[in-house]
Amino acid sequence: xxxxxxxxxxxxxxxxxxxxxxxxxxxxxxxxxxxxxxxxxxxxxxxxxxxxxxxxxxxxxxxxxxxxxxxxxxxxxxxxxxxxxxxxxxxxxxxxxxxxxxxxxxxxxxxxxxxxxxxxxxxxxxxxxxxxxxxxxxxxxxxxxxxxxxxxxxxxxxxxxxxxxxxxxxxxxxxxxxxxxxxxxxxxxxxxxxxxxxxxxxxx
Amino acid sequence: xxxxxxxxxxxxxxxxxxxxxxxxxxxxxxxxxxxxxxxxxxxxxxxxxxxxxxxxxxxxxxxxxxxxxxxxxxxxxxxxxxxxxxxxxxxxxxxxxxxxxxxxxxxxxxxxxxxxxxxxxxxxxxxxxxxxxxxxxxxxxxxxxxxxxxxxxxxxxxxxxxxxxxxxxxxxxxxxxxxxxxxxxxxxxxxxxxxxxxxxxxxxxxxxxxxxxxxxxxxxxxxxxxxxxxxxxxxxxxxxxxxxxxxxxxxxxxxxxxx
Numbered sequence: 001x002x003x004x005x006x007x008x009x010x011x012x013x014x015x016x017x018x019x020x021x022x023x024x025x026x027x028x029x030x031x032x033x034x035x036x037x038x039x040x041x042x043x044x045x046x047x048x049x050x051x052x053x054x055x056x057x058x059x060x061x062x063x064x065x066x067x068x069x070x071x072x073x074x075x076x077x078x079x080x081x082x083x084x085x086x087x088x089x090x091x092x093x094x095x096x097x098x099x100x101x102x103x104x105x106x107x108x109x110x111x112x113x114x115x116x117x118x119x120x121x122x123x124x125x126x127x128x129x130x131x132x133x134x135x136x137x138x139x140x141x142x143x144x145x146x147x148x149x150x151x152x153x154x155x156x157x158x159x160x161x162x163x164x165x166x167x168x169x170x171x172x173x174x175x176x177x178x179x180x181x182x183x184x185x186x187x188x189x190x191x192x193x194x195x196x197x198x199x200x201x202x203x204x
Numbered sequence: 205x206x207x208x209x210x211x212x213x214x215x216x217x218x219x220x221x222x223x224x225x226x227x228x229x230x231x232x233x234x235x236x237x238x239x240x241x242x243x244x245x246x247x248x249x250x251x252x253x254x255x256x257x258x259x260x261x262x263x264x265x266x267x268x269x270x271x272x273x274x275x276x277x278x279x280x281x282x283x284x285x286x287x288x289x290x291x292x293x294x295x296x297x298x299x300x301x302x303x304x305x306x307x308x309x310x311x312x313x314x315x316x317x318x319x320x321x322x323x324x325x326x327x328x329x330x331x332x333x334x335x336x337x338x339x340x341x342x343x344x345x346x347x348x349x350x351x352x353x354x355x356x357x358x359x360x361x362x363x364x365x366x367x368x369x370x371x372x373x374x375x376x377x378x379x380x381x382x383x384x385x386x387x388x389x390x391x392x393x394x395x396x397x398x399x400x401x402x403x404x405x406x407x408x409x410x411x412x413x414x415x416x417x418x419x420x421x422x423x424x425x426x427x428x429x430x431x432x433x434x435x436x437x438x439x440x441x442x443x444x445x446x447x448x449x450x451x452x453x454x455x456x457x458x459x460x461x462x463x
Contacts, residue, residue, distance in 0.1 A: 009458075011457075011458055042458070045294075045458075048298045049297070049298065049455070050294045050297050050298055050455060050460045050461075051455055051458045051460070052452070052455040052456045066455075068300045068301075068302070069300075071298060071299060071300040071301075072300040074298070076298055078294065078295075078298075079291050079294070079461065083290075083291040083292055083294065083295045084292070085214060085218060085292060087217070087218045087221040087222070088214065088217055088218065088221075092214075092217060096210055096213075096214050097295070097299065099206060099207070099209075099210035100207055100210055100211075100296070100299040100300075100301060101299060101300060102206070102300065104206075128221070
């Protein structure tokens with residue numbers, strides 16, 4: 001489902017990723033581990049296509065990473081606290097991204113309503129994103145990653161600011177998506193319980 | 205098309221959330237029009253204005269086109285720089301959109317809003333400030349506005365591409381101000397020194413000002429319209445290629461997000 005071969009990326013003189021090889025199958029949950037600066041977020045960005053590696057091959061269900069076909073299959077949550085239109089409500093943010101992913105207005109509303117119920121977001125959605133706490137934005141970012149039922153989920157420290165109840169909801173939602181492949185970066189031991197595989201970027 | 209509408213609606217909802225600023229912006233534009241109306245009263249015998257019946261009429265056409273230029277050229281570049289700084293540009297790039305969707309989508313609301321402001325200021329000028337429409341060719345006015353939007357959209361997208369690489373919006377604003385200043389927005393080119401007049405004549409804004417004045421006050425605008433159409437038809441595809449390359453550059457540099 002997700003295939004990475006010899007992925008290499010540096011920023012200036014600093015080598016961040018050096019020959020990363022990784023295969024992720026349907027339903028697999030891969031935890032990326034490593035100290036700060038090990039390249040976890042950079043690797044996720046390379047898979048999404050917002051950072052281009054210097055060399056290597058990355059494919060999402062056969063489509064080259066960064067291509068429109070690959071981006072359509074990926075749901076991602078990166079830098080959750082900063083990536084919202086703060087004057088728009090939570091619902092308007094989600095509807096906007098659902099529309100960008102090709103949903104009609106009615107379908108976008110159905111997707112948002114469904115996620116609102118599943119993740120218990122009803123109280124968050126009417127408020128401007130700028131008035132949400134960091135943890136609330138993280139919940140909205142996770143909901144946004146699930147829009148359009150992507151086959152690959154990429155989450156960067158998905159539970160960092162969540163309370164216990166929200167963490168449970170998040171992992172329950174991931175568990176319900178049995179066919180989706182998940183790659184997530186984390187520093188939290190508790191999150192590792194939900195991984196089927198661990199990839200340690202700091203150990204290379 | 206649905207992505208463009210979604211991007212335009214996003215900007216509309218954001219602008220609407222700043223109601224006071226929106227009202228102030230519209231009101232300030234009317235004040236700006238009034239300033240030139242009263243300046244014109246001070247110099248009723250101003251000459252060299254072509255078919256414009258007064259200095260106010262001359263400057264008013266310049267104000268309308270300058271609105272379109274600043275909205276399509278400057279606002280698009282500013283918008284994308286803001287998205288780069290706040291982190292939302294990365295989210296847009298991560299969606300299954302073409303780079304052209306992102307560039308054109310950023311222009312939807314500024315372009316429509318500019319046309320709404322033009323309509324408002326025209327209504328104020330005609331109904332309250334005695335702007336003569338005896339010789340106005342309304343189809344020509346609409347055509348000049350639309351063609352100007354297309355032509356300067358090319359400039360805006362090219363500017364956005366430059367901003368993604370250079371990370372400075374101020375350069376674009378200064379360039380656009382200089383371009384409108386020397387190409388006859390508020391005074392005839394004839395009053396400029398020869399060397400500056402020569403520069404003004406080759407600016408893409410010059411046919412927009414001349415054509416709008418011709419459409420408003422009676423004159424031939426087809427030549428100016430053809431120039432603007434050419435600029436838009438050639439310029440927009442080129443600017444979209446530049447924008448795609450700038451995005452690719454930012455992806456290689458890892459600078460899609462700059463926060």
